Amino acid sequence: MHDAEEAQTLEEVVRRISAAGAGERVSVAEIMQSVGQRSFGPLLLVPGLLLVSPLSGVPGSGTVGGLIIGIISVHLVLGRRRIWLPSFLLSRAVPRARLTDALRFLTPAIRVVDRLINRRFSFLTEGAFARLIGVICLTIACFMPPMELIPMSNSAMAATVSLFALALVAHDGLLATLAFLATGAVGYLVLQTFLF
Template sequence: MQEVNNLEQLLERIDEAADSGGQVSLREIMETVGRRSFGPILLLAGLISAVPVIGGIPGVPIAMGLFVLLTAGQLLFRRRYFWLPRWLIERSVARGKIQKALRWLRRPARSVDRLLRPRLRMFTQGIGTYAIALTCVLIAAAMPLMELVPFSAGVAGLAIAAFGLALIANDGLLALFAYFFTAATFATILYGFA
């Protein structure tokens, strides 16, 4: 299977998975995206959390938090393939909601892809990858709180998606923006509980 190199390719792969049946499981999506690449997996989890049509469904932020926590944790322990428990990977969403989210994302995806390019690679390779994984673990650990604070899961989704895209495109500048979104996520949570 060819590697995902940008946001449009990821959306096309998700669209392929959504073509079959009334419900689309996380397993089906991961099979089309690939179980080996941390960037596309993060991007997928981030998009699911950021898009209000899906991320606003009760329980989705917690499920995506577990998804990110498990994959980022495995990256920290240098696993080559990501394992996820069956109960999580079999979670599914109605095909219509996936297709609605994809339609909503296609135009911005083209614009975003034009801005991406390899730069500041120290933030996306080597120790930079582990810093991203650790930051994603922190975001994922806070996801249960995001069920209580409106819009915080969307901001967290943007951070996770930006980290995923940064790894895919080897774009360290985007990784720096993702750290900004991470700070905004925690500020939103703190403001929500203040």
Template sequence: MGELKEEGEREPTEPHNLIELLDTVEAIETPSGKLRFDDVLEATGRRSFGPLLLLAGMVTLAPVISGIPGVPSLMGFFTFLVCGQLLIGRRTFWLPAWLRNRELSSDKVHKGLGWMHKPSRMIDRLVRHRISFMTGTRGMQLTALACFVLAMAMPPMELVPLTVNIAGVALTLFGLAIMARDGLLSILGFIVTGTSLFTIFYNLL
């Protein structure tokens, strides 16, 4: 369930950790100075839940990018679609053209992701296969459900400083957990998700 591909197919550029994802995005050529979301999806892989979730998490986590008005809501909608389709059992993910064609400044994207290289190397060294039931079929379903709820809460998070970045941490943990089959990261993701939801509702109610 974690690898949503047709039998015999594999996307050779699919990243398997944080550094690989950063390098993949930064290697995308953007002659126009604009980075299309569809280009990022093409480079990172369209059919695997882990990389897509990690991508949404890292974009939401980076302050330079998440500070752009509308980006957190965009990533929330993207996460909502991906998780919803995973929960109903789709093997490939469908995204609307307007979302795939959305553009961001490549300079802002590179600046936003650039600061993540050093902590990403440290995190990648700590990640390993453990507590495997958390990333099995049931664990994936629970993860998708948690991210589904988190995605619905992301638009109002734009009104409360830092909460969207906490949501980005949760998505990043979940995405990396699935890619590395690291159940401990998945558990931490659920804890951060609970913290994020409590914070947003506490501040808005």
């Protein structure tokens, strides 16, 4: 089966997630198939967005989301062309109704963000910079399971991953720069948690 063409906007990514699968539960495999297994930006964006939404309150979501973000980030760092996830992650599923509610919650912000992003300073989302983004997202992913014990902390971390992912989708270097700055705030949150 051919991969889907890479989505170019946040709204398109969300539309594809909404249309994934056909049953009452939507699996990670079905979401990956809907956005394409070669699409690093959209695939990073999926767990990032879902962890920013009310789905982040589901027990274990931070751990599963962190694992998915971590594996995709490793592929990005290594410059792989196709993303592979283990079967135990691909088979994880969420009720369609809960997924629909989460995406509906995000829709107003999504429309605003799509109007603000643009293709600019795209070199900041390519080559060595793309690999740096992968390293940062991998580091964030490593802290997501233990941070699950602290309310809203994973949402803040996922928001940073989402900024990086959206920068990759839109080839928006300015957005990538904002995400690099947001990483500092996430780092401070982690330090506050583990050192103080």
